[in-house]
Every structure is written in structure tokens, then in C-alpha cells.
Amino acid sequence: DVKVTQSSRYLVKRTGEKVFLECVQDMDHENMFWYRQDPGLGLRLIYFSYDVKMKEKGDIPEGYSVSREKKERFSLILESASTNQTSMYLCASSFELGKDRDMNTEAFFGQGTRLTVV
Amino acid sequence: AQTVTQSQPEMSVQEAETVTLSCTYDTSENNYYLFWYKQPPSRQMILVIRQEAYKQQNATENRFSVNFQKAAKSFSLKISDSQLGDTAMYFCAFILNAGGTSYGKLTFGQGTILTVHP
Numbered sequence: 001d002v003k004v005t006q007s008s009r010y011l012v013k014r015t016g017e018k019v020f021l022e023c024v025q026d027m028d029h030e031n032m033f034w035y036r037q038d039p040g041l042g043l044r045l046i047y048f049s050y051d052v053k054m055k056e057k058g059d060i061p062e063g064y065s066v067s068r069e070k071k072e073r074f075s076l077i078l079e080s081a082s083t084n085q086t087s088m089y090l091c092a093s094s095f096e097l098g099k100d101r102d103m104n105t106e107a108f109f110g111q112g113t114r115l116t117v118v
Numbered sequence: 119a120q121t122v123t124q125s126q127p128e129m130s131v132q133e134a135e136t137v138t139l140s141c142t143y144d145t146s147e148n149n150y151y152l153f154w155y156k157q158p159p160s161r162q163m164i165l166v167i168r169q170e171a172y173k174q175q176n177a178t179e180n181r182f183s184v185n186f187q188k189a190a191k192s193f194s195l196k197i198s199d200s201q202l203g204d205t206a207m208y209f210c211a212f213i214l215n216a217g218g219t220s221y222g223k224l225t226f227g228q229g230t231i232l233t234v235h236p
């Protein structure tokens with residue numbers, strides 16, 4: 001079974017702290033994603049990576065950065081946490097689109113990290 | 119840019135009955151994939167069903183089926199014989215198939231909370 005593992009299910013941090021959210025996948029997927037989930041807004045893409053050391057901004061990158069030093073690991077960094085970053089964070093991974101066409105479109109998700117910034 | 123809209127924040131259904139969740143999307147592209155993902159209280163996002171835009175036939179997976187109307191840009195999910203385990207948040211999602219440039223990025227709708235009552 002594909003496994004995407006996020007390092008914490010619940011996290012409480014103070015305003016101004018530097019926060020690291022870690023994600024590891026074991027399926028040799030090229031693509032990795034960080035989404036933020038808020039009620040009424042669905043999931044919104046923060047950043048994604050399509051290869052080691054490659055990263056692209058998503059729809060809401062402000063206040064976040066990412067790191068992908070190894071293919072299996074994708075980290076989300078909140079440089080200076082703020083209360084408006086209190087949210088659920090979901091990591092996902094998938095194969096490169098185009099490989100074996102349809103069957104490789106599925107994204108696999110971690111169980112989410114509920115982050116509270118106080 | 120692509121957008122996905124789910125206009126039903128909450129739905130409920132009696133066990134063993136049928137329910138339909140609505141989803142509309144907007145894109146100027148012709149080659150894409152549509153998905154329904156389920157997020158139960160455990161928070162683990164699971165793929166329910168996938169539809170390829172180039173296929174006219176509606177996808178089915180056991181009790182789950184879709185009504186894909188490409189011209190109307192509509193993609194509804196029908197759940198037959200509803201079970202208590204179907205209680206979850208359901209997200210409609212879209213991936214543009216643009217070869218090497220879309221990277222499998224998912225665009226999500228706002229989600230619909232489905233409650234199945236005994």
C-alpha cells in the first residue's frame with residue numbers, strides 16, 4: 001500500500017515560531033504537494049514539487065516555504081507562524097502525469113496535521 | 119485558471135437510500151480528469167472515483183457512479199444503497215492533463231458533508 005506519512009497529527013505553536021511540517025512517501029512518486037484545508041474553502045494548494053530540489057508556488061504560498069532535498073521527503077516551513085495559519089495541512093504525492101496515463105493520476109494523501117497557532 | 123464549485127455544504131440521507139452530490143467546474147481546456155475524494159472523520163483522504171474527460175462513458179465503482187456532462191461542465195456523484203460508513207466530507211477535484219506542465223495539481227471544490235442516518 002502507498003503510504004504518505006505526516007510527522008504530526010496535532011501541533012500547537014506560538015506566534016512567531018518557526019514551524020516545520022514533514023511529509024514522507026514510500027512510492028517513489030515524483031510529485032509532492034502541500035495543501036491547506038479550511039471550512040468552506042476546500043483544499044488550497046500552497047506549494048508543490050515535481051522533482052528533488054524543484055519547487056513551485058501554488059495558489060496561497062505567502063508565509064510559507066518548502067524544501068525537498070530527497071525524493072521521498074517534502075517539508076513545509078512556516079518561517080514565522082501567525083494565527084491566520086491555524087489550519088489543517090495535508091500532504092499528497094503522485095506519479096508524474098503522462099506515465100501510464102490514467103492510472104497514475106491518483107494522488108495519495110497523508111492523514112493531515114492540525115496546526116494551531118496561539 | 120480552473121475552478122470547481124460544490125454548492126451543497128451539507129447533505130443527509132437515510133441508510134440504504136440514494137443520494138446525489140453536485141459539482142460544477144470551469145475550464146477552457148479539453149483534456150482533464152475529474153475525481154471524487156472522500157474524507158471520513160479519520161481525515162484520511164481516499165479516492166472514490168475518477169473520470170477521464172475524453173471518455174463519454176460515466177465511471178462506476180460498485181455503489182458509486184458519476185453523471186459526467188462535459189458540455190455543461192457538471193460532474194455529480196451518486197451513492198446508491200448508502201451505508202453508515204459513507205458518512206464523510208466529499209470533495210470534487212480536477213486535474214488538467216497538460217503533459218509536463220500541470221504536474222498533477224488538484225483543484226478542489228469546497229466540499230460537501232454527507233451524513234448517513236440509520
